[in-house]
């Protein structure tokens with residue numbers, strides 16, 4: 001079928017958009033969306049683009065505004081600046097937590113309008129489009145109101161070319177007519193308008209109708225001429241006729257030739273070579289700050305979450321379990337008599353009725369264990385198996401006397417006395433942590449109580465000691481618990497996790513909601529968006545890092561042996577790694593779900609490999625040799641060195657941490673720069689949301 005070209009010779013209007021031989025397929029898709037399409041929009045006219053759903057109208061409009069490229073063909077626009085274009089996408093792609101005015105103000109600001117101009121234009125658009133109060137939060141508006149706000153945003157800067165993708169869908173007939181009246185007024189000022197619509201009736205008011213099907217325009221004519229030409233009653237009938245004609249032609253056409261992939265063809269504007277404009281950056285900064293003011297959860301994420309994580313960590317991790325229930329079978333005395341008669345005599349003296357088991361249990365009770373007395377071992381063990389108690393301590397009859405014989409008689413002690421001089425223990429080790437605490441406390445208490453007992457008896461306490469000594473530790477102290485080891489890795493994680501997650505969320509929400517795409521049509525760039533988020537996050541880090549450090553080292557008194565300045569510098573760079581990592585995730589991923597999966601997955605791996613939960617030295621040897629590559633492994637190692645070993649900045653472990661964080665920051669910066677430069681995945685679409 002021969003394609004119809006609009007006759008511009010006698011119309012008196014000059015063309016403002018000329019598209020010739022346009023071809024378009026989406027990557028990895030077989031379907032041809034535009035198949036050599038030709039379209040001409042005249043200045044000072046309304047062009048209504050009609051066609052069945054999925055025929056490629058939105059794709060064509062996206063090519064005109066420079067959002068996507070044609071595979072072949074040409075796009076000629078008689079305007080040079082992006083601000084000469086006004087675009088209303090099919091999906092609203094606006095900031096739902098901002099008010100109507102804030103949305104209008106943001107777009108007006110992006111186009112360089114002054115505050116006064118924006119206010120005046122807003123007042124006039126509110127009246128023409130019958131909009132509600134400008135202070136309403138966008139998401140609280142009805143669907144129709146939201147569409148009208150979107151339309152107002154597209155025209156706030158009085159563009160020369162207006163591209164509207166289904167602006168009247170879902171609106172009542174009166175409002176639809178108001179909008180058409182407004183458009184008819186606009187063309188009197190010489191504007192050119194392309195509008196897509198499914199309402200054939202309203203399209204009659206357009207100067208030109210483009211009937212699109214199968215990637216081409218079946219006709220491009222004034223509505224009355226079109227109907228007359230095909231001797232039909234209305235546009236609908238004309239469209240059916242033309243469709244049938246196209247079907248017949250296609251039956252006889254054998255080979256559909258699609259141009260070989262060449263250089264993509266994109267509509268270009270003056271500002272397209274610049275990645276930064278002060279006005280656009282300020283507008284994005286203004287919008288991001290407004291967004292944060294509305295989204296308290298987001299501010300909490302940046303400022304409060306790291307501190308909450310540090311608090312919870314200190315209250316939960318490494319704290320010794322209390323009131324652990326332990327069964328006691330004491331065949332030499334009862335628990336109640338132990339409590340009633342505190343031990344006051346030497347256990348080595350056979351004439352005294354001293355009970356070493358009482359001395360031991362009294363000591364262990366002060367370590368916060370609760371004892372339950374049992375008649376015999378069998379019933380006690382039954383309760384251990386039923387998880388009623390965590391273990392059983394059994395003292396045989398004559399335990400104290402037998403122990404005394406063992407200590408005083410040495411090699412002359414009888415076999416029975418050796419056997420009776422043992423306290424027998426059964427421990428439930430199914431929970432390694434509780435079982436290990438119990439085991440450790442039982443052994444430690446026995447050594448200490450034996451030493452104390454011997455001292456009381458006037459003997460050398462070392463007789464009761466096991467034959468080895470532990471000298472003063474080189475680093476740390478014997479009383480230190482797990483938390484002091486883990487705290488350094490934890491503070492690194494606190495700075496990294498919240499900054500990476502909040503950055504990724506902020507950017508990817510804009511992308512997946514189509515806001516980024518809509519902003520890009522105005523000439524705003526992803527670079528400006530990333531810069532704005534970076535600045536906000538860096539400011540957030542400057543507030544949150546001192547608070548987290550105060551929590552960790554002042555409130556909970558974790559050890560900080562080295563320089564606080566070195567640690568703050570390391571944490572600042574770690575926070576920056578988080579921000580850059582979050583940005584990288586957001587730039588590489590188009591939608592929220594994939595970003596969340598990637599973020600959560602990587603974060604879990606990093607948490608497990610920082611040595612926070614288990615020493616890196618204990619990792620599988622293959623893993624041990626590769627986990628150092630991950631961003632946090634050497635950083636956490638350096639933080640541990642600063643905190644518990646007082647390493648200075650120049651210590652190799654600390655230097656290695658700083659080198660690692662710097663290299664990672666440079667890698668992420670490069671990936672971001674590369675993606676922004678080559679525009680890889682920088683724009684998402686509301687369709688992905």
Ligand SMILES: Nc1ncnc2c1ncn2[C@@H]1O[C@H](COP(=O)(O)OP(=O)(O)OP(=O)(O)O)[C@@H](O)[C@H]1O
Pocket residue numbers: 026029031033051052053054055056057058059060090
């Ligand atoms: N990003 C994309 N990737 C792959 N296919 C796409 C993409 N965007 C659109 N398409 C496909 O291209 C075809 C044309 O889509 P388009 O949105 O341009 O149609 P349309 O005419 O605007 O439809 P409607 O009137 O329903 O809005 C559809 O089959 C759609 O599935």
